[in-house]
Amino acid sequence: MHDSLILRVVAKFLIPVIVxxxxxxxxxxxxxPGGAFQAGVILxxxxxxxxxxxxxxxxxxxxxxxxxxxxxxxxxLLYGGTGLISLALGANYLDYNPIGSTPVSGQYFGILLVxxxxxxxxxxxxxxxxxxxxxxxxx
Amino acid sequence: xGQRTARTGTEQGIAAIASLLIILxxxxxxxxxxxxxxxxDLMAVVMVFGAYSLLSAGMFMVMDAPDVxxxxxxxxxxxxxxxxxxxxxxxxxxxxxxERQWLPLSLTLVTTAVLVYGTLDMPKVxxxxxxxxxxxxxRYLEESGKEIGIPNVVTSVLASYRGFDTFGEVVVVFxxxxxxxxxxxxxxxxxNR
Numbered sequence: 460m461h462d463s464l465i466l467r468v469v470a471k472f473l474i475p476v477i478v479x480x481x482x483x484x485x486x487x488x489x490x491x492p493g494g495a496f497q498a499g500v501i502l503x504x505x506x507x508x509x510x511x512x513x514x515x516x517x518x519x520x521x522x523x524x525x526x527x528x529x530x531x532x533x534x535x536l537l538y539g540g541t542g543l544i545s546l547a548l549g550a551n552y553l554d555y556n557p558i559g560s561t562p563v564s565g566q567y568f569g570i571l572l573v574x575x576x577x578x579x580x581x582x583x584x585x586x587x588x589x590x591x592x593x594x595x596x597x598x
Numbered sequence: 599x600g601q602r603t604a605r606t607g608t609e610q611g612i613a614a615i616a617s618l619l620i621i622l623x624x625x626x627x628x629x630x631x632x633x634x635x636x637x638x639d640l641m642a643v644v645m646v647f648g649a650y651s652l653l654s655a656g657m658f659m660v661m662d663a664p665d666v667x668x669x670x671x672x673x674x675x676x677x678x679x680x681x682x683x684x685x686x687x688x689x690x691x692x693x694x695x696x697e698r699q700w701l702p703l704s705l706t707l708v709t710t711a712v713l714v715y716g717t718l719d720m721p722k723v724x725x726x727x728x729x730x731x732x733x734x735x736x737r738y739l740e741e742s743g744k745e746i747g748i749p750n751v752v753t754s755v756l757a758s759y760r761g762f763d764t765f766g767e768v769v770v771v772f773x774x775x776x777x778x779x780x781x782x783x784x785x786x787x788x789x790n791r
Contacts, residue, residue, distance in 0.1 A: 484668070488750060488753050489748040489749065489750050489753050490748070490749050490750060491750065492664035492665050492668070492750070492752075493664070493665060493668060494665055494750075494752065494753055494756060494757075495757075496669060496767075497665060497668040497669055497672070500668070500669060500672040500673055500676075500677070501668070501672060503677070504672055504676055504677065507676070507677065507680060511680075524779075524783065528775075528776075528779060531772050531775050531776070532772065534768065534772070535768055535769060535772045538764075538765050538768055539765065542761075542765070552762075553761040553762060553765065555758060562745070563745075563746070563747035564747075566745070566746045566747060566748075566754075566758055567747065567748070569757075569758070570746070570748070570753065570754070570757040570758055573757050573761065573764070574753075574757055576768065577764065577767075577768050580768050580771055580772050581768075581771055583775075584771050584772060584774070584775030585673075585677055587775050587778075587779060588677075588681065588775060588778055589677065589680060589681070591778060591779060591782045591783050592680075592681055592684040592685070592782070593684060594782070594783075595684070595688065595782050596684045596687050596688060
């Protein structure tokens with residue numbers, strides 16, 4: 460794999476910006492366009508840019524496959540767990556109203572938790588796919 | 599009154615620009631699609647298909663669906679192009695030449711004709727009287743501000759009103775990732791042993 464100084468420098472500038480934009484999209488999804496799926500894909504693309512520029516080995520050091528696999532499950536569990544919280548508080552599954560002090564704030568926190576769960580799962584699954592494929596290409 | 603006509607004038611201008619953009623984007627999408635169908639250089643096909651995804655992302659943008667445009671640009675033009683390129687590097691760059699097969703071709707043409715005939719019956723895109731805008735949408739648009747309290751109705755529908763569906767989608771994404779991991783990641787571990 461040949462090395463390019465320009466690529467490395469640009470990637471070092473670009474990756475934090477992509478991550479920041481991904482976080483903006485997930486936390487701003489309530490107000491503007493965007494949402495957890497989009498944010499997850501954007502965050503994953505930051506890791507994929509890292510993989511393309513610095514190589515899969517370096518990316519595995521930053522985000523080990525085992526961690527990504529675990530995070531994918533954590534996102535699903537966070538979503539399902541939010542539903543269980545509302546069950547425990549006496550409402551229907553995934554009814555966020557009782558989570559906060561008022562129904563509207565309950566909806567706010569419920570949606571936030573659920574969206575973070577979606578974002579974690581989508582981001583780690585996408586990055587996992589790219590890393591696994593890259594590994595297969597080399598061998 | 600004068601101000602009012604001026605505003606409708608601008609609105610008409612915007613609509614004209616939008617339809618011009620749609621025609622341009624659709625023309626380029628048609629060109630790229632024909633290239634994808636005809637070319638035998640799979641590397642070029644993957645690249646042009648990425649361009650096709652980017653064009654459809656632009657199309658979604660023109661149709662006021664920036665969320666979908668985000669996803670299409672990142673997944674369609676970015677990630678899936680990368681995955682296809684990686685897959686190509688494990689197979690071959692050029693498609694094998696095969697005899698022209700008339701039965702599948704005629705079957706495809708007939709199906710296409712039937713589907714196009716079916717679209718003649720479809721309601722006009724974006725028309726307010728369409729069934730899709732009459733069912734639950736008015737309630738979401740009117741009540742979600744009070745019930746959910748966030749401005750983005752798309753997010754309230756996805757995460758709250760239709761929370762079960764989104765949960766299913768997340769499980770699908772997780773399962774797909776797990777499947778690929780078991781298929782590809784597992785083989786590598788066996789080789790190391």
